[in-house]
Amino acid sequence: MPWNVEFSRAAERELDKLDPQHARKLLVFLRDRLARLDDPRSLGESLKGPRFGEFWRYRVGDYRIIVRIEDEKLIILVVRIGHRREVYER
Secondary structure: OOOEEEEOHHHHHHHHHOOHHHHHHHHHHHHHHHOOOOOHHHOOEEOOOOOOOOEEEEEEOOEEEEEEEEHHHOEEEEEEEEEOOOOOOO
16 A cells, blocks of 8 residues: 655755755655555654654665655655754754
């Protein structure tokens, strides 16, 4: 069951700021690995806490992808993309 990967405006801006090599690596992960799974939760880890429980984290090298999975629409909404030191700030 293929999932659709969509990006929030903030995630698009963060992706545009990355080195092209890293951006390509993250996009390949999202498109070729994550979107093809029956359950995208099988690769990731849920964020902890009352404010973040609906979000999932994926590790790709030193970068993290934060997503919200919408089961009813089969959408993986990318909310944040960034280096592991900076992605959890805000």
